[in-house]
Amino acid sequence: MSKILIRGAKVLGGEVADVLIDGEIIAEIGTGLAADDAQVVEAEGQILLPGLVDLHTHLREPGREDSETVLTGTRAAASGGFTAVFAMANTHPVADSAGVVEQVYRLGKEAGYCDVQPIGAVTVGLEGKKLAELGAMHDSAAGVTVFSDDGKCVDDAVIMRRALEYVKAFGGVVAQHAQEPRLTEGAQMNEGVVSAELGLGGWPAVAEESIIARDVLLAEHVGSRVHICHLSTAGSVEIVRWAKSRGIDVTAEVTPHHLLLTDELVRTYDPVYKVNPPLRTERDVTALREALADGTIDIVATDHAPHPHEDKDCEWAAAAMGMVGLETALSVVQQTMVETGLLDWAGVADRMSFAPARIGRAAGHGRPVSAGEPANLTLVDPAYRGEVDPADFASRSRNTPYEGRELPGRVTHTFLRGRATLVDGKLA
Amino acid sequence: MPSLSPRSHTPMMRHLISAADLTRDDAVLILDTAEEMARVADRPIKKLPTLRGRTVCNLFFEDSTRTRISFEAAEKRLSADVINFAAKGSSVSKGESLKDTAQTLEAMGVDAVVIRHGASGAPYRLATSGWIDAPVINAGDGTHQHPTQALLDAFTMRRRLVGRDTGLGRDLDGKRITLVGDVLHSRVARSNVDLLHTLGAEVTLVAPPTLVPVGVESWPCEVSYDLDSVLAKSDAVMMLRVQRERMNAAFFPTEREYSRRYGLDGRRMAKMPEHAIVMHPGPMVRGMEITAEVADSDRCTVVEQVANGVSTRMAVLYLLLGGAEFTAPASPRTTEES
C-alpha cells in the first residue's frame, strides 16, 4: 500500500507535527518523521483537520441530475474538504424505501470521492401522512441512521411523535426542517423591515421557532433524540438552549450562509439569495455565531442545494430556493467564526467533523487525528485570500451567493481512507 | 414657467422602478412637466411629436385595463409607436417567460418597456439583469410599487391643495395625508408613503392591525388603527382597495365589520376639514370601503385622478426618454400624424 507523509502541518490548528499515512490508516504522528517510500506533502503553515462531515447535502440524484449527481456532488464535497456527506431524501423518486437509499449509497461508493450516507424520508413521498419504512431503510445496505423530510416540515404532531418514538428501536434520529406551513404560505423572504419595503411575502421567525419548541417537547416526552436542521433565528437559538439546559436530547445545525448573510441582500431581488429558511437579520446572525461558539448549535451543515442556472435566472417569485455550499463552507466558517475569534480550529474540527459524525453515526468519520485511526483528513491553507469564482466549482450547479466575494482559506488536500481525493486544490 | 429640459436638472434615473428612487427635485420636475402635458389634453388636437419614431412596449403580465389604457394614451399623445404585449395566463411558476419576452423585445429594438407584473421585483430584475437595455417603467409589481400611481396622486393633491398654477415648482410640504385600508398588500400605499414623504407631506396609515405589514415601523409615516381619530386633521384621505378574497384569509371578521370600522361614509367625511379631499386609486368597491354618497361627492377626485394619470405618465415618458423635440411649453408643436 502507498504511504503519504504530511510534513509540518498544525494538527487541529495546534501543535506542528508530521503525519504518516500508511494505506487506509494514520500510521504515526510525530516530529521529524521520515519514510523513504512515502509521497511527501509539504504542509507548512497549513491546518490539518479530520475530514469534514456534512450532515445536510442535496445531491439531487435520482431525478434532478441536471442540478447535481452523486458524482458531481461528491467531487464538490472533496473540493471543500469533506470525506462524508449525508444526502437528503427529497429526490425523485423520494428516498423513502430501501431500494432508493441503496441506489444512492451504491452511487457514492462507485464515485469514490467521499462517503455518501443516504438520509431516509420520514414519511412516504414526503407527504407527511404515513411513516416510511424507517426500519427497512436502516436494515438495508445503506444503513440509514438519519431520517428527514427536509424541504418540508413534518408538521403533523402525531406523525412527528411516532417517528421520534419509532427510531429509538435502532438508534436513529429525526432531522426536522422546522417550518410551520400555514404561517409561511406565500412566504418569500424573512418577515421584517425589508420584506415590508420590498412587498415580498414575509416568512416569520415564529414559524420556525414554534415547530422547534413543539419538537423538543415531543422529544422530551417520548425520550428520543431530535436534530433541528438549519437554525436561522435568534429565537430558535433560545429554545434550543433552554431545551439543552433541561436535558432534552436535541442537536442543531446552522448553515454557513446563515452565519454570514442577511436579508438586506434581498434588496437586489437577485434570486441567488433566495433560500429556505430565508436569510434573516444582523441580530440573528450574531446570535447564531454565538450559539455555534458556545455549543448550543452543535454543527455547521451546508444545506448544499444545487439548482441549474435557468431556475435562478428569473424574477424572485419564480426562482427556486437554495444555494450551493460544499465548496465554500470552510472559508465562510473561517471568516465568520475563526477570524472573529469565536472558534479556534479545534472548534471547527468539532463543529464540522466530530459532532456531525457523532450525530449521524458515520462510522470511520469524525475520529481523532491519531495513530491507528482511518486516514480521513483535510488540509487547509488559512492564509489564502481569493475571490470566489463559480467557474472553478466541481458542483454541476453554480448558484453561489459568493461570486466575486473575497473569502479566506482554501482546502488544498483531502484524503479519504488514505487516498488523496484533492491534491493542491485539484481533484484527483 | 419651469424649464422643461431634463438636462438642466439632476439627470433622472434611467428607469422608474420605485417611488423611493425619486428625489424631491425629480418628483417636482415630473409634476411640473405633467402640468404642461395637461395643457395638451385641453387642446383640440391632443398630440405632441416628442416620441415620434420611438417604440414603447406595454408588457402586462397581470391584467389591468385601466393602467394599460392610461399608459397607451400617454404614449400615443407623445406620438410613440405602441406595442401591447399581454402575457395572459402566464404565471410566475413559468419563470422563464419574463426573460424570454425581454430578450424578444430587445431584439425588436424597443426604446422603453412599461411593465406590469404580479411578482414583486420583476421590473427591478428586468432593469438590472442585463436581459434588456431599454429604460423600464414599473406599472405595478406585486405588492411592491406602483410609482406612476403615486405621482398621479401627488399631482392630484398638489392641484387641489396647493393650486394648479400656484403649485408649480412646489411640493406638498406640511400637507397631512391619510391612507386607509389594505396596506399590507398595497403597492399603491408603499409608493405613496415614499413619494409623499419625499414631497414633505405627513402620512398616516390607517388599517386593522392584520393589514399592516410587520416592519412598517421603518416607514416614514404614522400608523393608526382608528380612522375617526385622524379624519379631522387630514387634508386628503385616500382609500385603498380591499380585495374581497382577503376575507377568507381571516384578515378581518366580516365585510360589515370592516365597513363599520374602516369604511368612509358621509358621517365620517363630515369630520374632515372643509377643503379636504377624498381619493381612491379605483376601481371602487362601493358600499364596503366607500359609500356612494362619498364617491359621488365633489370632494372625491377619482375621475380627476384618471385624467391626471395620462398627463403624469406623459411626463415620465418624456423625461425618461429625453424627448428632445419638445419645445417651449407655451407653444408646444402638435401633429396629427399617428
Ligand SMILES: [Zn+2]
Ligand atoms: Zn431544509
